[in-house]
Amino acid sequence: MLMSESVFEWMIITALILSCLAPVVLLVLWVKDLISKTIW
């Protein structure tokens, strides 16, 4: 049974959106830690 085109597209696009969000999350957390002086 082959994976349909829509499922294939959905899977790749979702993975790409999530991976694009990750650096944003990390930078926001870093700024938050920086402001609260809790980086280390």
Next chain:
Amino acid sequence: MTEFALDTSTGILIIVLFGLFWIGFGYWLGRKNKSHEDFALAGRNVGFAFAAATAMATWVTSNTTLVAPQLTFQFGVWGMIGYSFAALGLILFAPMAKRIKELLPNGYTSGDFIRLRYGQFAWVVFMIISVVYAFGWLISLGMAGGILLESLTGLDYHIGMTTILVICVGYTLFGGMRAVIATDFIQALIIIAGVSFIAYWLIDNIGLSSIHENLTAEHPKLLDVLFPAAVMFLFNNIFFGLGEIFHSNVWWSRALSFKKGVAYKAYLTGGLMWLPIPIVTGFIALAAPQLGIFPPSMDMIGPTVAAAVLGKAGAVIVFIVIFSALASSLDSLLAATSDLVTQDIYHKKLKPKASDKNLMRFNRSCIFALGVITWLFCLPKIATLGALLNFAGAFVASTIWPILLGLYHKKLTGTYAAIAMAAGTACGMIGYFAIGFYVAALVSCAVSGLICAVGIMTSQYNFDWKQLQEEDAHANE
């Protein structure tokens, strides 16, 4: 590849600039290390942002960037989905990390836990597994560095491999855990941004429909959702990932170095951020048949596709991304393994009265020695990255149940834990050679679990958790 995506001088320039930056950064961060605890565990005070980034970046290794595309090319969509399930290791380790921090407030390593919870015999078995795994991973990373430079720039494998090892050993030596974690943060940003950019470029230029159409017509097996070996690989990879994370001091030392209350959310966030990455990197390989790309070494499929589609700019991005992925894991492994040797063997067995300064000096020597040993093993290209990695699966999956039950269940004894790890590893290796790499971790975990179950059912033992709270030998210094 007969023509290289980057000329050798550009490759050397990038690596020299990166090398100088990382080593300088490591040296700058290392100035804050005043004690062995600072050097080995960053003063046990790492905040959420760095903690989440280091969890994610360390798990993005050369295997995620090189082997995930290779496995996708072998097993199709299940290759990348199966690989992404390794995120479960980080996610499930989140509650364990919290528990570790509570049970071992003064602990340094995973070996500390095994010694205090299960005793000498289990500790010896565990240390053998840990060392085999650490070297398997270190060698696969060192080899990946050499292969990367050779494939993209034509630089001799031995020179490339040596350069990457020298850079990582250099900044870990100067900065310890603090340098490892801070560089991981920057490397995490580079890796995710680079990988996402390449995938977006592929979608924009070739198109998802076109890739799907080509695979359906020419390589339908790669889209087959009922590909038996691939489904087996998925489960094997889950157990392999769990074994790698649950036992390895790379993850324990991080849990112990995070601030109070950070470990759980950091591992959970790191795992969720890691989840889509193998799908993104694996997808890159699915464009290979359409582009007529069939590289001689399958673990270079991802970089070759990216370099072919994006040209020189793509090759530079791939180079930087994979170099960052390699460095983020190599430094962690060097630091964690040297901590294990320093704390578990040197401090606890050979020199219990060693001073703090002495431990720090020994730890640094250990990082250097590990780098040299890895270099020696990397000189001959002994196996493909995937084969080397999966061989270690037989070892690490045997530790899943002893670690898990050791943390949460009072009844499992050291003898059963040791037998479970030894027998699990032996059976996993038999599975590896008799059936295939994709069952090694599965068999190992199943056998180990069975022995642990017998151990618990027949046990009258009740472990006292207080025995784990060992006094810090340097508390009075």
